[in-house]
Amino acid sequence: MKARFFLLLGSVSAALVAFALTSPRVIAADKVDPAADAKAFQDFFFQKFPTVKHDDFVNGPYSMNEDMKRQWQEKEEFPPYEFALDAGKEMFATPFKNGKTYADCFPNGGIGIRQNYPYFDEKEGKVVTLELALNRCREANGEAPYSYVKDEMASLTAYMAFTSRGKPMDIKIPDDPRALAAFENGKRYFYTRRGQMNFSCASCHVQSPGERIRAEILAPALGILNAMPIYRSEWSGMGTTSRRFVTCNSQTRAVPLEPQADEYRDVEYFLSYVANGLPISGPGARP
Amino acid sequence: MTTTSGPLATRRLILQGAAGVALLGLGNLPFGATSALAAANDKYPEEAFKQKSEADAIKALYGKTAEPSDKVKLDAPEIAENGGVVPISVTTTLDKVTSISFFVAENPSALAASYRIPDGTIPAVANRLKMAKTTNVTAIVEADGKLYSATKEVKVTVGGCGG
C-alpha cells in the first residue's frame, strides 16, 4: 500500500519525490508538519540552486538569469511601480468618510506588518490575507470594496509591502486543526495538476524555475509572494497576489477561482509559510 | 502649459528661420549665443517619425547616412525580457556630439527616439523602448556634423505591441 502511494506520488511530481526523500516525515501523509514541510521546501531550492543567495530567491526570475538580472537592475533605478507606490501612500493616509483610516484596522498602524500576512484567524476559522483584510477594513468603515486584482488594491499593498521591505516573512500556524487543515489544503492545491495543460503550480515553479517557458524565465516558488504586488511589463501595470493566482490558472488553461476563494487563501498561506525567513521585497517589477 | 513665455517663443521663431545660416558660424559664437541656438532648434521631427524604414527615417531626420563606429557603444539586452520595455542605452567617446537617435528596424516606424545634446550635456542616454519582434536596434550619434552608428540585435519573443 505504501509502495503504491509512493509510486503515485512520483507520477504527480518529481519534486514531491524529492521532498519525500529529503523529509521522511512527509511520506507519512497522515501527519501535517508545516515546519518540516517548510524546511524540505527551502532545502530543495537551496540544493537545486546552490549559487543563488538565499535572500535572492525573492527576486524571482532575476535570481536565475544574469542577463535578465541586469535588465531588472536597470529598471530598478527608477522602478515602474513608483507611481503605484506613491498613490498607495496617499490613499493609506487619506481618511474614510467616517474619519477613520486604514491605520485603524491594522496592528502598528499598518506599517511594517506585511510579513505577518496571511494569518490564520481563529475566530473565523479561516486564513485572512492582506488584500482581504484591506477590503474588510473598507467595508467596516462604510466604503465599497476594491477589485482584488489591481489598481487601488495593488497600490495599497505596494505601500504596505514597501514599509516592510527587508523584514523576514513571519507566518504563524497556530496549534489549531483548522489552521493545519488550511495549510494542508493550500499545499494540495499547489501540487494538484489541473486545466487543459495538466500543470500544477509546482510543475513550473518547483520543477522548472530558471527555465524558459517561451520567452519567460520561470520564477522559483520559494519567496514568490515576498515580492507582491508586482508591476508586470506583460500586464503594463500592477497586479496583486490575487491577480498572480488567477493568471497562473488561466495561463495553464485551468478555470481560475474567484479572487480570495478559500483555496487561494490557503495556497497563499502555504506559500508564505514555506518562505518564512526570506525578506519581503515587494513591491516588485517583473517581465 | 507654462513653459514658453512670449518673448522667448518669438526669439525662437526668428532664430529658427536663421538656423541654417547661423549654424555655419557657430564655432565663432560666444557661449551664450550657442545655447540660445540650441534652445531654438527644437522643432519636433514629425516627418522622420512617420517613415517606415530605418533608411528613410535616417534620411528624413539627418539628410545623410551614417557609418559604423566602434566609438559608439550601444548597450542592449540579447533577449528582451519583454518587448514592451527594453532598456537601451548608448555612450560615446566622440567629441562635439549634437544628437543621439535610436532606430528599431522592425518596428512599424523605425525612428523610436531622438535626443538633442546641447553643449555641456554628456553624450550618453539611457531609455526604454518597445520592439514589435526580434530586430536590429541602431543608435546614431551625430558628432561634428557627421553620423556614426552602432547596431545590435535584440531577440524579442513576446511582442511589445500587444500590451
Place this chain on the structure above:
Amino acid sequence: MASSIRVRATANGDITEVQTLIQHPMDTGLVKDSKGEVIPAHFIQQLKFECNGKNVFVADWGTAVSKDPYVKFSFKGAKKGDDLKVTWTDNKGGSDTTTAKIS
C-alpha cells in the same frame, strides 16, 4: 493630482545626473481594446529639460518609447540647489511641467 513627472537630479561635482519617469500611456495607435476598437495614438512627442535658463536636454519621442517612459542623461554646469524644469507635450496637446531641485 500628483504630477505625472518624477525627477531625480543629483549633482556630483560638476556633473548632474538626471533620471525621469513619466506617467503616460504612450499608446501606439496599433492596439485594439477589449471591444475590438483601435485605441488612438496618444504619446509624448517632446520632453525638455531646462536649467539656469537653457535647455540641457531635449527628447523627441515617437510611439516606440515604452509606456511610462524613462530617460537618463547627465549634464555639466549645474550645482546642488539649482532648479531643473521638466516639461512634456503630447500629440493630443496635453502637457505637464514640474520643477525639481538638484540634490
